[in-house]
Amino acid sequence: MSKILKVKNVNDYSRYVGQEEKHPLVCVINYAEVSPIRHSLNDYSVYGIFFHDEAEIDLAYGCGKYDYKKGTVICVAPGQIGGKEDDGEEVMLTGWALLFHPDLLHGFPLERRIRNYSFFDYRVNEALHMTDEEHDILALLMCQIREELDKKPDELQNAILIGYIELALNFCQRFYNRQFVTRKIENTDILVRFDRLLRDYFEDKLQLTLGLPTVQYCADKLCMSSNYFGDVIKRTTGDTASSHIRRFVIQLAKNGLAAGESVSQVSDRLGFEYSQHFSRMFKKQEGITPSEYCQKLRT
Numbered sequence: 061m062s063k064i065l066k067v068k069n070v071n072d073y074s075r076y077v078g079q080e081e082k083h084p085l086v087c088v089i090n091y092a093e094v095s096p097i098r099h100s101l102n103d104y105s106v107y108g109i110f111f112h113d114e115a116e117i118d119l120a121y122g123c124g125k126y127d128y129k130k131g132t133v134i135c136v137a138p139g140q141i142g143g144k145e146d147d148g149e150e151v152m153l154t155g156w157a158l159l160f161h162p163d164l165l166h167g168f169p170l171e172r173r174i175r176n177y178s179f180f181d182y183r184v185n186e187a188l189h190m191t192d193e194e195h196d197i198l199a200l201l202m203c204q205i206r207e208e209l210d211k212k213p214d215e216l217q218n219a220i221l222i223g224y225i226e227l228a229l230n231f232c233q234r235f236y237n238r239q240f241v242t243r244k245i246e247n248t249d250i251l252v253r254f255d256r257l258l259r260d261y262f263e264d265k266l267q268l269t270l271g272l273p274t275v276q277y278c279a280d281k282l283c284m285s286s287n288y289f290g291d292v293i294k295r296t297t298g299d300t301a302s303s304h305i306r307r308f309v310i311q312l313a314k315n316g317l318a319a320g321e322s323v324s325q326v327s328d329r330l331g332f333e334y335s336q337h338f339s340r341m342f343k344k345q346e347g348i349t350p351s352e353y354c355q356k357l358r359t
Contacts, residue, residue, distance in 0.1 A: 063146055065100040070159040073108075076100055082209040085164040086221050088202050091153035099144040099151065107162070107180070108136040109228060111190070111198065112155035131195050133188040133232060137180040138162060156202040160225055164218060170226050177229050178287040179236055186288040194235045201228045240295040247296045250282065254293065254301075257281055258308045267331025272309060275301045310345045313338070318357055323350045 067073045070087040074080070077094045079087060091097070091112065111133045136142055165171035174180075179188065190198070205224045208217065240247060261273050270277070278301065279289035293301040309330060316326040327338035342350045 085161040088206040089157040096150035101145040131190040181287040
């Protein structure tokens with residue numbers, strides 16, 4: 061049975077690493093000050109941003125493993141499990157961790173907006189790899205949050221802490237956007253594999269048993285989280301992964317209609333449960349119904 065540390069609040073983790081508790085809903089850990097520490101496999105009920113300056117740690121995350129190196133940021137959300145099981149080994153670390161409880165956000169706009177930061181649902185092997193400049197920006201923010209935690213609490217402290225946290229999240233989003241751009245060749249390869257996967261799906265007639273391919277299915281087959289996969293496709297093509305799938309399906313439909321198949325034959329062959337669903341998708345994509353498309357072909 062795995063030994064899992066239940067991080068129900070931020071100070072469950074603070075106490076584990078020997079960090080002084082300063083706030084019930086937020087903690088910032090400077091690993092250089094608490095090292096050496098023992099590993100822990102954590103079940104999170106809080107949000108967390110972790111980055112180590114120098115580390116070679118084989119981390120588990122969900123069902124996968126990840127080789128955690130310098131300048132890598134890992135973001136976790138409530139309900140996720142990550143880390144490395146305590147095996148008695150003590151390690152020296154430098155770097156930072158920011159943990160905050162969802163309760164901190166109650167009544168603030170970030171409570172609603174936090175779901176827009178899709179990187180919380182990325183797998184660890186999709187983590188952010190920072191430049192030195194990006195690392196320094198996040199490290200400076202950690203210092204500023206810690207300075208605020210050292211102050212005497214007042215009615216504005218939580219608002220200030222949330223402001224810093226949102227700034228850190230926005231920087232992480234900017235850094236990810238930069239990473240998507242700098243990995244353009246890798247992203248183009250993902251797009252090629254995506255198209256091949258869709259072709260194989262229909263050639264193998266999987267649509268007849270599984271229905272139309274979903275974003276989740278494609279992400280799983282390409283060994284990515286659906287959020288990361290969707291973000292890569294959006295950054296590479298300017299459109300969503302689901303739109304890309306719809307366009308692919310409609311192109312197959314147009315090919316079939318042009319070859320003389322009836323609307324119902326095309327609908328059945330492509331895996332639609334009802335031909336009305338096919339007609340609705342076709343019209344939404346093309347601006348005309350499949351029947352009107354056939355008439356245009358004949359004129």
